Amino acid sequence: MTTKTAPKPAKATAKAAKTTLLYQATKGDPHPLGSTVYPDGVNFSVFSQNAASMELLLFAEGNSTEPFQIIKMTDEGNKSFHFWHIFLVDAKPGLHYAYRVHGPEEKKPGHRFTPEKVLIDPYAYGNSMDLWNRGAACLPGDNLTQSMRSVVIDPLDYDWEGDRPLNRPMQDSVIYEMHVGGFTRAGNSHVTSPGTFRAVIEKIPYLQSLGVTAVELLPVFQFDDTEAHEFEGNKLNNFWGYSTMAYFAPHPGYCESAGEAQHMTEFRDMVKALHKAGIEVILDVVFNHTDEGNHQGPTFSFRGFDNLNYYYLVDGNQDYYYDYTGCGNTFNCNHPVGSKMIVECLRFWVEYMHVDGFRFDEGSVLSRGPGGAPMEFPPVLWQIELDDVLAETKVIAEAWDAAGLYQVGHFPGFRWAEWNGVYRDTLRKFVAGEAGIVGDLADRITGSPSLYQSNGHLPINSVNFITAHDGFTLNDLVSYNNKHNEANGEGNRDGVDDNMSWNCGAEGPTDDPAINALREQQIRNFATLLMLSQGVPMFVMGDEVRRTQGGNNNAWCQDNPIGWFDWTQTQTEAGMLRFWSELIAFRKTHPAVHRARFFSGAINERGMPDISWHGTKLNEPGWNDPHARALAWTVAGSLAHSDIHVMVNMYWEPLTFEIPQIYERAWYTAVNTALPSPQDINAPGNEVLVNSHHVEVSGRSIVVLISR
Numbered sequence: 001m002t003t004k005t006a007p008k009p010a011k012a013t014a015k016a017a018k019t020t021l022l023y024q025a026t027k028g029d030p031h032p033l034g035s036t037v038y039p040d041g042v043n044f045s046v047f048s049q050n051a052a053s054m055e056l057l058l059f060a061e062g063n064s065t066e067p068f069q070i071i072k073m074t075d076e077g078n079k080s081f082h083f084w085h086i087f088l089v090d091a092k093p094g095l096h097y098a099y100r101v102h103g104p105e106e107k108k109p110g111h112r113f114t115p116e117k118v119l120i121d122p123y124a125y126g127n128s129m130d131l132w133n134r135g136a137a138c139l140p141g142d143n144l145t146q147s148m149r150s151v152v153i154d155p156l157d158y159d160w161e162g163d164r165p166l167n168r169p170m171q172d173s174v175i176y177e178m179h180v181g182g183f184t185r186a187g188n189s190h191v192t193s194p195g196t197f198r199a200v201i202e203k204i205p206y207l208q209s210l211g212v213t214a215v216e217l218l219p220v221f222q223f224d225d226t227e228a229h230e231f232e233g234n235k236l237n238n239f240w241g242y243s244t245m246a247y248f249a250p251h252p253g254y255c256e257s258a259g260e261a262q263h264m265t266e267f268r269d270m271v272k273a274l275h276k277a278g279i280e281v282i283l284d285v286v287f288n289h290t291d292e293g294n295h296q297g298p299t300f301s302f303r304g305f306d307n308l309n310y311y312y313l314v315d316g317n318q319d320y321y322y323d324y325t326g327c328g329n330t331f332n333c334n335h336p337v338g339s340k341m342i343v344e345c346l347r348f349w350v351e352y353m354h355v356d357g358f359r360f361d362e363g364s365v366l367s368r369g370p371g372g373a374p375m376e377f378p379p380v381l382w383q384i385e386l387d388d389v390l391a392e393t394k395v396i397a398e399a400w401d402a403a404g405l406y407q408v409g410h411f412p413g414f415r416w417a418e419w420n421g422v423y424r425d426t427l428r429k430f431v432a433g434e435a436g437i438v439g440d441l442a443d444r445i446t447g448s449p450s451l452y453q454s455n456g457h458l459p460i461n462s463v464n465f466i467t468a469h470d471g472f473t474l475n476d477l478v479s480y481n482n483k484h485n486e487a488n489g490e491g492n493r494d495g496v497d498d499n500m501s502w503n504c505g506a507e508g509p510t511d512d513p514a515i516n517a518l519r520e521q522q523i524r525n526f527a528t529l530l531m532l533s534q535g536v537p538m539f540v541m542g543d544e545v546r547r548t549q550g551g552n553n554n555a556w557c558q559d560n561p562i563g564w565f566d567w568t569q570t571q572t573e574a575g576m577l578r579f580w581s582e583l584i585a586f587r588k589t590h591p592a593v594h595r596a597r598f599f600s601g602a603i604n605e606r607g608m609p610d611i612s613w614h615g616t617k618l619n620e621p622g623w624n625d626p627h628a629r630a631l632a633w634t635v636a637g638s639l640a641h642s643d644i645h646v647m648v649n650m651y652w653e654p655l656t657f658e659i660p661q662i663y664e665r666a667w668y669t670a671v672n673t674a675l676p677s678p679q680d681i682n683a684p685g686n687e688v689l690v691n692s693h694h695v696e697v698s699g700r701s702i703v704v705l706i707s708r
Helices: 134-138 180-184 197-202 204-210 262-276 302-310 336-351 363-367 379-386 421-432 438-445 449-455 513-532 574-589
Strands: 034-038 041-047 053-059 069-074 083-089 096-102 149-151 175-178 214-217 221-223 228-231 234-237 244-250 280-285 357-360 394-397 417-419 462-465 536-540 611-614 630-635 644-649 655-658 667-672 694-697 701-707
Touching (some): 096 302, 244 262, 302 336, 336 379, 363 394, 513 536, 644 694
Parallel strands (some): 175 214, 280 357
Antiparallel strands (some): 096 149
């Protein structure tokens, strides 16, 4: 390439380049990787240390079975160190392309070069799946007519209307974990295009009324939703999307029109609309493995370019992969090129797509070094932590992996938040009635200082959750003692067995009004503790309306009512929905329950410690009582804000609690989880005055008081 003109934006919605003209090719530049649009053409660059030669295949359309031009790339003419590059003069956005990669004549351990397989660009912004056949990418033979094509897209031209990532303080966040397809795919969602980014826009008023500040979207990078297995006549496909094919491309299955660059436009329209509503967008990202799977999996990208560098291979037998992920392979995250891809991918989604944050699936894999052992200073995690572009971006780790590495409380870095699995387990046990763990409960609701404080972390490093996509919904947590995954077609062997759940006296649906009332009460208990805990609360889509998966705790393949949000429940469970909305509003109103720092014993202007602990009697919390199922605490407010007093009784009979006296203020009841809607939570100004020094708290319930 002879010119170094700055890239000129091209229409992101450019139509496919329908041409039979042959392009003139020059050497091009090694950076940036991917296809980059310039005024005078397009530069292509990919990484491969061990390839002997490559072919760039050009297609007029995404469904073209034959390339109209094949350009050979040689070691001498198109390689700078380990980067292969070429420049096509006068090429434009909309051009479809792919690669064939040839390895050296002498095959070496770890090489999987297969020139008969057509490969997509690891940095492509979009890929056509019109011809894709997964089996053809797994079996021997040429798959030209059954492979994907990447498409040239210039991402610069989009009217953001002044939008930027919102940068809301972490302590002010309330996260709603959501599946883009499952959120609106049900017929009763009443949206124009169910299961799409556009449909999420139509449901923004619902999210606003609920009060969440961020949506955490299950994977939206392109994945293979054609991958499926049959069970009892039902087609069960890859619904959750935790096997990524293309890291720079929004999933076309969530689009009204997936052609060309429209998928990028639709995703950005969603982000822009959510930002206008004050809602951040956090993406669940899967860098720990790719969709190429184990040694029998498909070859469509990384494996065909440089298997030896992109994956962890078994020492002594490099035909096989180390599988720390449970998904067949492990991406070589801390190889310089793997790390480069991850960081550049994150930058792309922040700079070009305005994403606010990321949750890293099996994030502990990103701490593993070349031999698989955890590293003290894993390069990729510290690059993310210290990168200027990502400095204000929320980064959340699932701080464990499938090979037993568990790093909750000590994940590398300082600003990384973590899914706090210890919080989940403690809350589940306590609300189910386990005795003698009130000390553990106190630690969890104060931001888990035992896990974080000594490491220089803060409460905001703890993402508190009781449910997530992986496991029971909150309704099922109080309705089932055992998982019921029969519909997955794996003999109910999949999914975890230890759910720490309690069905309240009957397994699954029941007509017993007492059991149903108790289940509702338990859901309110969980919600109340979650929203009163220091740290960052997260809950899964539909918990606010008692969404059920019928006891399925691993609904990864259920693109059907099992995995969908049932919008009729916003009416049938209107009382529960109101409770959640008012509870989230309560959290936002009272800064004392979402502090940026741990409690320190500081005394406020009115002589109150920032937090004090009690049992049924004041200042007697019963830390060492093996039978204790009750705990109370008082959180001091400021001169301008209320104090909060919480009384928790997970014993099955009522208990009477002493309440503290406060100078020149009175206590009012804000929440009582034992009462039916709408008495269960009182809107601001409607709290009920407490005219006693004692409060009776019903069995398995919580009462919350505020002062004014």
